[in-house]
Amino acid sequence: MKPAPFAYAAPRSLDEALALLAEHGDEAQIIAGGQSLVPMLALRMATPGILVDINRIAGLPGLLEDDAALTVGPCVRHAELLRHAGRHRHWSLIAAAVREVAHPGIRNRGTLCGSIALADPAAEAPAYALALDAEIVLSSLSGERRVPARKFFRGVYETARAPDEMITAVTFPRPAPGWRFGFQEIARRHGDYAIAGLCAGLRLEAGRITEVELVYFGIADRPMRAPQAERSLLGEPNADAVKEAAAAAGAELEVEGTGESSAALKRQLMRVLTERVLTKLIVGAPGQ
Amino acid sequence: MTAIANDEPGLEIETVVNGAPVRARVAVRQSLVDWLRDDLGLTGSHVGCEHGVCGACTVVVDGVCVRGCLMLAVQADGASIETIEGASASGRLAALQEAFYTRAALQCGFCTPGMLLTAAELLAGDDKPDRETIREALSGNYCRCTGYQAIIDAVEAASTSEKR
Numbered sequence: 001m002k003p004a005p006f007a008y009a010a011p012r013s014l015d016e017a018l019a020l021l022a023e024h025g026d027e028a029q030i031i032a033g034g035q036s037l038v039p040m041l042a043l044r045m046a047t048p049g050i051l052v053d054i055n056r057i058a059g060l061p062g063l064l065e066d067d068a069a070l071t072v073g074p075c076v077r078h079a080e081l082l083r084h085a086g087r088h089r090h091w092s093l094i095a096a097a098v099r100e101v102a103h104p105g106i107r108n109r110g111t112l113c114g115s116i117a118l119a120d121p122a123a124e125a126p127a128y129a130l131a132l133d134a135e136i137v138l139s140s141l142s143g144e145r146r147v148p149a150r151k152f153f154r155g156v157y158e159t160a161r162a163p164d165e166m167i168t169a170v171t172f173p174r175p176a177p178g179w180r181f182g183f184q185e186i187a188r189r190h191g192d193y194a195i196a197g198l199c200a201g202l203r204l205e206a207g208r209i210t211e212v213e214l215v216y217f218g219i220a221d222r223p224m225r226a227p228q229a230e231r232s233l234l235g236e237p238n239a240d241a242v243k244e245a246a247a248a249a250g251a252e253l254e255v256e257g258t259g260e261s262s263a264a265l266k267r268q269l270m271r272v273l274t275e276r277v278l279t280k281l282i283v284g285a286p287g288q
Numbered sequence: 289m290t291a292i293a294n295d296e297p298g299l300e301i302e303t304v305v306n307g308a309p310v311r312a313r314v315a316v317r318q319s320l321v322d323w324l325r326d327d328l329g330l331t332g333s334h335v336g337c338e339h340g341v342c343g344a345c346t347v348v349v350d351g352v353c354v355r356g357c358l359m360l361a362v363q364a365d366g367a368s369i370e371t372i373e374g375a376s377a378s379g380r381l382a383a384l385q386e387a388f389y390t391r392a393a394l395q396c397g398f399c400t401p402g403m404l405l406t407a408a409e410l411l412a413g414d415d416k417p418d419r420e421t422i423r424e425a426l427s428g429n430y431c432r433c434t435g436y437q438a439i440i441d442a443v444e445a446a447s448t449s450e451k452r
């Protein structure tokens with residue numbers, strides 16, 4: 001259980017890091033928290049030629065919130081994000097989701113940007129990034145581009161990031177007034193990857209649900225929205241619509257089984273999660 | 289131009305380990321816990337699964353608990369590290385250690401250093417955690433002997449102990 005040999009570089013500036021990525025391409029692997037990467041190295045599932053350690057780079061963005069958005073830099077640990085999100089009602093979805101990311105010792109070191117870059121389909125970060133309409137900021141020697149989360153995740157460990165690009169921030173636009181969020185996942189043990197999970201958001205205006213976001217994860221090759229289920233919830237909040245949405249979600253999405261969990265089990269869990277999370281969300285909503 | 293290092297000759301790191309400055313040359317793929325155990329002889333941190341699952345290798349780096357197997361020794365350059373040896377000698381674990389002893393919250397002892405450090409981090413931020421919170425905090429530390437109940441009891445007891 002020791003990694004295969006690799007070269008190691010700890011650049012002091014972003015330009016140096018990007019030059020290393022440009023030079024080494026697919027052979028280079030960025031390390032920040034390393035909480036997913038180092039196990040893969042130990043198991044020799046990953047055998048990069050060179051590790052580019054970005055922890056020593058001066059001047060990278062940290063965690064920054066203004067009225068418009070929350071910006072999370074590449075070395076911001078899950079634990080720091082959780083502390084911040086826990087203090088702000090409008091980031092209740094992030095707080096609820098990050099609490100389920102592995103365990104305290106892992107959250108102290110693992111990063112949001114790393115989870116986004118890895119794009120594990122059962123992980124929380126890609127799901128809440130999608131639900132909150134986050135943007136992924138990618139930097140390379142040729143400049144910077146911003147990719148919305150809905151276009152970033154392409155499959156199991158597959159993203160829109162090119163080998164010479166580094167995620168230099170993930171930005172979350174602050175939700176408009178009226179949005180409320182719910183989160184739940186089902187895992188065999190606390191901190192394990194989810195068998196299935198749900199990030200749900202709905203916007204209430206004058207007692208009516210005007211917008212809905214349902215993002216399921218752990219059920220396909222990437223986090224997925226369920227548009228039909230979302231539409232069925234618009235209007236007066238009511239229990240029948242919740243049942244309808246719960247039935248629709250499992251039916252409209254292409255669900256894939258993983259390991260011991262069949263597609264049928266995951267569909268059933270999607271139904272359960274939808275009912276639980278949405279029932280809680282609409283309790284206390286006007287009209288109920 | 290950024291310097292690129294390999295296992296041979298490795299990289300020079302400067303750290304503080306349990307309060308004492310340590311300068312060493314390490315192979316770039318050596319884990320922090322292997323360095324602490326094999327090179328410094330601090331064998332209180334245990335190596336269980338070697339891929340971040342069991343929590344037996346927990347050490348404190350710059351004030352927070354991390355997996356010693358999921359951090360490279362080279363990444364500890366400039367960091368302050370506290371292992372179970374240092375934490376125990378400092379006396380900051382005394383109430384927890386006594387509660388673990390009194391309640392038989394250990395048998396073989398393999399998981400205990402990680403349990404103690406993780407529990408201490410919990411209690412530093414939460415005076416009176418309920419049992420569910422304790423379970424959650426320790427969910428990344430595996431114990432194969434006790435069945436966990438006695439460990440939860442011990443942490444709960446330590447949180448109300450006068451010795452804290």
